[in-house]
Amino acid sequence: MGSEQTTVLFYSESCWLSCGKVLSSEFELWDEIRIFLEEEGNKLDSKWNNNNVLMKLAYLSDMFQKLNELNLQMQGTNTHFPQLADKITSFTRKLEMGEQKVKEGNIDFF
Template sequence: MGAEHTALLFFSDAQWLSRGKVLKRMFKLRHEVFCFLNGENHSLADSFSNKDFLLKMAYLTDIFEKLNILNTSLQGNEATVLSWNDKVNAFLRKLELWRNSMESDTLDMFPTLVSMVQDTDNPVLPMDIKSCLLYHLMMLKVHFGKYFCNDFDKFNWIKNPFKMFLGHHL
């Protein structure tokens, strides 16, 4: 079919592709997947010809890529609970920034979604899709807040012991 990729999933270094990379690969192969599903008379073929479905898939591709970057940054020998907290808090601020940007029709932070919107007849994200994506960003922030508590200020002295205010304790 002229695709750059010959396989959807591959096994490398004893690990499967992460979800974000699978979505990215699937999105790149969406035309081939549509042709295959259509040839098999599968009901999912309709989804791959539905613009709303493809816009949501493009958004999820971008979000999972950002989540994979966060996940990777939380791993390694140098990672500590305090550095995790900083990175998660930064990601929460990014979620809020992305939500505010999307409300004002700026989608630059989601390149796959931007390319998909530009490929449609209307160069603006449809309002029902936009509402769905804004809700998802909000709920993502809420769920992150539940899983990662923000009670690490009392440990700031560990990160920078010379910056702490000692007050009347001298």
């Protein structure tokens, strides 16, 4: 279909990082999966065409990407607890700020 993706990742309980990769690949392959479900006559077709599902998938994909980035920043040989605590505090504050903006009706944060 001309997509950059060559395979669809399936859910794996082995590592929570893989959940983010699955969500990202499903979001990137949204149209291809929709076309496949339509051609196969699958019952999920009507649910997959829902824009609310697309928005939730995009949100979850972004959040897992941010969590993966935080996880990678916290790894390495020259990491010290105060630096790690600062990164976690910063991430938590960004989430709180995003929550406040959403409550105000501003979704530019995402």
